[in-house]
Amino acid sequence: MAHDWYASPLYYDIIFDQDTALEADFVEAAFRRYARPAGKRRLRVLEPAAGSGRLMVELARRGHAVSGFDLEPAMVEFTRGRLASAGLSGEMARGRMERFDLGAGRFDLAHCFVSTFKYLLTERAARAHLRCVARGLRRGGIYLLGFHLSDYGAGRGEAERWVGRRGGVRVDCRIDSDPPDPEARTERVRSSLRVHEAGRRHRVETAWDFRTYDAAQVRSMLAAVPEFELVACHDFRYALEDERTLDDDWEDVILVLRKR
Numbered sequence: 001m002a003h004d005w006y007a008s009p010l011y012y013d014i015i016f017d018q019d020t021a022l023e024a025d026f027v028e029a030a031f032r033r034y035a036r037p038a039g040k041r042r043l044r045v046l047e048p049a050a051g052s053g054r055l056m057v058e059l060a061r062r063g064h065a066v067s068g069f070d071l072e073p074a075m076v077e078f079t080r081g082r083l084a085s086a087g088l089s090g091e092m093a094r095g096r097m098e099r100f101d102l103g104a105g106r107f108d109l110a111h112c113f114v115s116t117f118k119y120l121l122t123e124r125a126a127r128a129h130l131r132c133v134a135r136g137l138r139r140g141g142i143y144l145l146g147f148h149l150s151d152y153g154a155g156r157g158e159a160e161r162w163v164g165r166r167g168g169v170r171v172d173c174r175i176d177s178d179p180p181d182p183e184a185r186t187e188r189v190r191s192s193l194r195v196h197e198a199g200r201r202h203r204v205e206t207a208w209d210f211r212t213y214d215a216a217q218v219r220s221m222l223a224a225v226p227e228f229e230l231v232a233c234h235d236f237r238y239a240l241e242d243e244r245t246l247d248d249d250w251e252d253v254i255l256v257l258r259k260r
């Protein structure tokens with residue numbers, strides 16, 4: 001048994017790759033709709049906490065200039081390796097979401113999906129992250145930020161399971177989260193990957209805390225970062241035609257933040 005799924009980038013990639021093309025379509029379409037100006041075709045794209053690089057590779061294949069970073073060295077190496085083996089250019093470095101500087105005004109668009117933002121466990125870290133992203137974007141550039149919202153009244157946790165396959169590798173993924181703690185603003189999350197590979201089976205177990213947000217907490221955080229205006233909200237269906245309001249009726253949100 002291994003601990004920490006981020007030390008096993010291939011397994012992470014297999015289970016999270018299913019929506020990659022859909023997310024990349026959304027990134028391109030959201031830029032055309034919400035960035036000002038939005039005519040540019042070859043975008044300079046930043047992905048904080050880019051993980052296994054699935055979206056960096058997809059967007060580089062589509063002709064965009066991609067930059068990313070991640071805290072986990074195995075993820076950085078994996079992403080660099082797959083960009084190189086696909087003959088694609090892109091910069092991937094080691095770095096922290098709450099403290100980075102890749103140059104002011106350099107990017108047209110940044111994105112951070114699948115609740116990664118919730119790894120920032122304090123309000124201070126969350127705001128610092130948003131300010132770093134704002135600094136990196138040019139005026140009128142957008143930040144697409146997608147994460148699950150918490151229902152503090154639900155009194156129960158959540159469980160999700162699905163299966164990913166690539167080549168001869170099969171990964172059964174189960175993610176459990178405890179009920180959110182409204183005082184601590186955290187929820188405990190556990191992932192369990194059961195890997196079947198070359199006649200062998202093993203498990204990768206990880207546990208971590210996420211910061212929690214309801215709609216009002218999202219609004220209050222955004223009010224503290226005036227560098228951004230909230231221009232639209234969508235959800236994890238990644239459908240540009242479905243614009244939503246920011247409220248507690250939904251379980252997840254993609255914020256479209258535009259740099260003033």
Ligand SMILES: C[S@@+](CC[C@H](N)C(=O)[O-])C[C@H]1O[C@@H](n2cnc3c(N)ncnc32)[C@H](O)[C@@H]1O
Pocket residue numbers: 006016047048049050051052053054055069070071072075095096097098112113114115116119
């Ligand atoms: C759920 S994965 C998301 C990866 C990628 N953005 C994607 O959509 O597939 C979360 C990533 O965040 C990274 N991470 C967690 N905390 C971080 C931090 N404070 N700074 C930078 N990366 C962090 C982890 O190493 C992991 O690769």
